[in-house]
Amino acid sequence: MINLSGVEHRYKHGERNMVLSLKINEGEFVYVTGKAGSGKTTFLKLLTGEEKACAGNISCLGKELASLSIRDLASYRRETGIIFQNRRLLPKKTVAANVGYVLEAAGVGKKEIAGRVRRVLESTGLQHKAHCFPEELSGDEQQRAAAARAIVNNPRLLLLDEPAAGLDDRGAEEMMQLFHRLHAEGVTVLMAVQRSKSAGKRIIELNKGRVVLDTGQRREEYDPMHA
Template identity: 45%
Template sequence: MIEFKRVFKEYDNKITAANDFNITIKQGEFVYVVGPSGAGKSTFIKMMYREEKPTSGQIKINKFELGKIRDRDVPFLRREVGVVFQDFKLLPKLTVFENVAYALQVIEKAPAEVKARVERVLNLVGLADKADTFPDELSGGEQQRIAIARAIANKPQILIADEPTGNLDPRTANDIIKIIERINKQGTTIVMATHNSAIVNKYKHRVIEIDDGRVIRDQKRGGYKDESNNL
């Protein structure tokens, strides 16, 4: 499903964000990626959907070898990898329905299929009644639910979540994790970068800890203590 072999990533300022990553994530796993700010978590996440390219090494996502994939084929990779961001990235002038539908329309799904899929994922995240609402009329938690619905509308095999609860209060963060767990139980592989040690310790899953560009721990059903207190 996801495989990193001898992966290094060095930026122009000589900062090494990935130092010999060797990681395998199997289909259906739920993995937290933890570590302090600047540790390399976001780089690890971004390399999975080719927002960043490794300096060296091999990354495989399903049938795609990211070091060899052509730029014109990147959209095909991203059909298999849904991404949820901390700041939602919803389109403000589109309704909830239109935001979710847009992800399907760009890959030319038939209108009837678009309608059926949007309705299905809005029901999954508990916001079917908000279909005609605009993003700025929603709470932060509701906007994140819509972002999740958009990310899974195309039935990706992998869902990547980069700090999805970072801007949310603890109760809303718990609600978001419950939705992500529900998606995982349907067979979707989850890779979630987070600072939220309370979530990691309450909802136990595999933990990959990164510090200073190195994987310092890879533990099945591990916990996490965030020394930075950046929750």
């Protein structure tokens, strides 16, 4: 599903390069770990096409990202659910409108949009906030709204950058249960976190833009909490 071959990315300040070569199969659940500044967010942005590689090839969902037109890139992103740390909710749209926006862009009918938005807001505990604006939400609720928007289009791939950031323990656990349920239904999940204690999941650890551990390749259990 995802193949990065000889990918290089130069940070804007020019201090160092990111260098990546790896494969991720359809249906995997992968934790991308590393300290702040290790390259986790940049890695996810390369997969969305928001950042461009200066060398190498990136193939995702059967598409060579470098060759996509603006229109094709937009279509590709609709197959991908994305949660970035800053959430990127549209301030002048309600929660329901934020969540339904991606469906409108895909040309989905209004009746179907209403039904899908209602169901996804229920699954994220936001049905009572449908007509609120982002500034009226708590940080926890904003994060849930971002999650609802990411999954409303039934994506094949979820790219998650610290998706539980700002949530209390209960909220974080509920969010993780949601992502694990989607994974069980066949969605491929890449989740960037500083640390992970989840056993049985593939872990790719980055340091200064390079892979320093990949349990999918080394076939061993690894817990960065005890490294």
